[in-house]
Amino acid sequence: MTEAVRLDAVAKDYGPVRAVDGIDLSIPRGQTVALLGPNGAGKSTTINMLLGLLEPSAGTVRVFGDSPTGAVRAGRVGAMLQESGFAANATVRELVELSRALYRDPLPTSEILATADLTGLAGRRLDKLSGGQSQRVRFAFALAGNPELLVLDEPTAALDVESRQAFWAAMRRYAATGRTVLFATHYLEEADDFADRVIVIARGRVVADGSGTEIKKLAGGRTVSFDHDGADPARLRGLPGVLDVRLRGERAMLSCDDSDATVRALLADGRGWRNLEIVGAGLEEAFLTLTATPGKE
Numbered sequence: 001m002t003e004a005v006r007l008d009a010v011a012k013d014y015g016p017v018r019a020v021d022g023i024d025l026s027i028p029r030g031q032t033v034a035l036l037g038p039n040g041a042g043k044s045t046t047i048n049m050l051l052g053l054l055e056p057s058a059g060t061v062r063v064f065g066d067s068p069t070g071a072v073r074a075g076r077v078g079a080m081l082q083e084s085g086f087a088a089n090a091t092v093r094e095l096v097e098l099s100r101a102l103y104r105d106p107l108p109t110s111e112i113l114a115t116a117d118l119t120g121l122a123g124r125r126l127d128k129l130s131g132g133q134s135q136r137v138r139f140a141f142a143l144a145g146n147p148e149l150l151v152l153d154e155p156t157a158a159l160d161v162e163s164r165q166a167f168w169a170a171m172r173r174y175a176a177t178g179r180t181v182l183f184a185t186h187y188l189e190e191a192d193d194f195a196d197r198v199i200v201i202a203r204g205r206v207v208a209d210g211s212g213t214e215i216k217k218l219a220g221g222r223t224v225s226f227d228h229d230g231a232d233p234a235r236l237r238g239l240p241g242v243l244d245v246r247l248r249g250e251r252a253m254l255s256c257d258d259s260d261a262t263v264r265a266l267l268a269d270g271r272g273w274r275n276l277e278i279v280g281a282g283l284e285e286a287f288l289t290l291t292a293t294p295g296k297e
C-alpha cells in the first residue's frame with residue numbers, strides 16, 4: 001500500500017530565501033504526525049506544498065501516490081490552515097452543510113458535528129462563537145469530505161488551555177478511525193501528547209524524527225558551561241555525556257544528555273574550569289543544538 005505522504009529532496013525558495021532546504025519524508029497511513037519547529041522553520045511552506053498550494057522549487061511531493069492537487073481534487077485530503085474568516089450570518093449547521101456540498105461522499109452532518117464537538121452549537125451563528133469554538137468549526141470544515149489525510153497548520157495557536165483540550169479531544173476521535181493526521185505546532189508538549197511521531201524542522205531541514213519521548217529526551221538535555229583558557233573542542237566533545245560543544249570567546253558551552261557524568265569528568269580533569277554553570281536546555285536550546293555546526297557558533 002502506498003504511504004500517505006512522501007517527500008523526496010523537497011526544497012522551496014522565495015526569491016533569495018530558502019524556506020525548505022531538502023526534506024525527505026515518508027508518512028505511512030494511520031500515523032498522527034507533528035511537524036514541530038520554531039517560527040520560520042518552514043512548517044507552513046511544507047504544508048502548503050503538501051496541499052498543492054505551492055509548487056516546490058526542487059524535489060517531488062506525493063500524497064497517496066498522486067500529485068497533491070490530484071489527491072486534494074479526489075477529496076482525500078482535508079486541511080485546516082491558519083485563521084480564516086467565515087460569513088457571519090450563517091449558523092454552524094449551515095456552514096457544515098455547505099462544506100458537505102463540496103464533496104462527492106461527505107460524512108453525515110451529525111457525525112461531523114459530533115466529531116468536532118459542535119452538536120450543542122449547531123444552531124449558533126458563527127459570529128457568536130468563542131475562539132475555541134470557531135477553531136472547532138474550521139476543524140468540522142476540514143472533516144466534511146471524510147478525508148483520509150487531515151492536515152492542520154498550528155490548529156490551536158490562539159486558544160486557551162481548555163479550548164486546546166477540547167480541540168485535541170476532537171482530533172483524537174478522528175485519528176482513532178485510522179486516518180492519517182499531520183499537524184504543525186510550536187509546542188513540544190502538544191506534539192508529544194497528540195502525535196505518534198514528532199518530526200522536528202528548523203531552518204527548512206528535518207533535524208530530528210522520532211517518538212515524542214525520544215524528542216523530549218533530546219530537548220530535555222542540559223547545557224554545562226564554564227570559562228576556560230584555550231580549551232580543545234575535540235577533547236571536550238570526547239567527554240562522557242557530551243552531545244555538542246560550542247565556544248564563545250572564553251566561554252565553553254557543552255550540550256549534554258548526562259550532565260552529571262560530564263561534570264564529574266570535568267572535575268577529574270583537574271584544570272581550572274571557572275564559573276561552572278548547569279542549566280536545563282529547553283526546546284529552543286535543543287533546536288540550536290540540533291542545527292548547530294559542531295564546534296562553531
Ligand SMILES: Nc1ncnc2c1ncn2[C@@H]1O[C@H](COP(=O)(O)OP(=O)(O)OP(=O)(O)O)[C@@H](O)[C@H]1O
Pocket residue numbers: 014017018019037038039040041042043044045046
Ligand atoms: N511568501 C513568502 N515570501 C518570502 N518569504 C517567505 C514567504 N513565506 C514564508 N517565507 C519565509 O520562509 C521561511 C519559512 O516560513 P514558514 O512560514 O514556512 O515557516 P513556519 O515554520 O510555518 O513558521 P511559523 O511557525 O511562524 O508559521 C521564513 O524565513 C519565512 O520568512
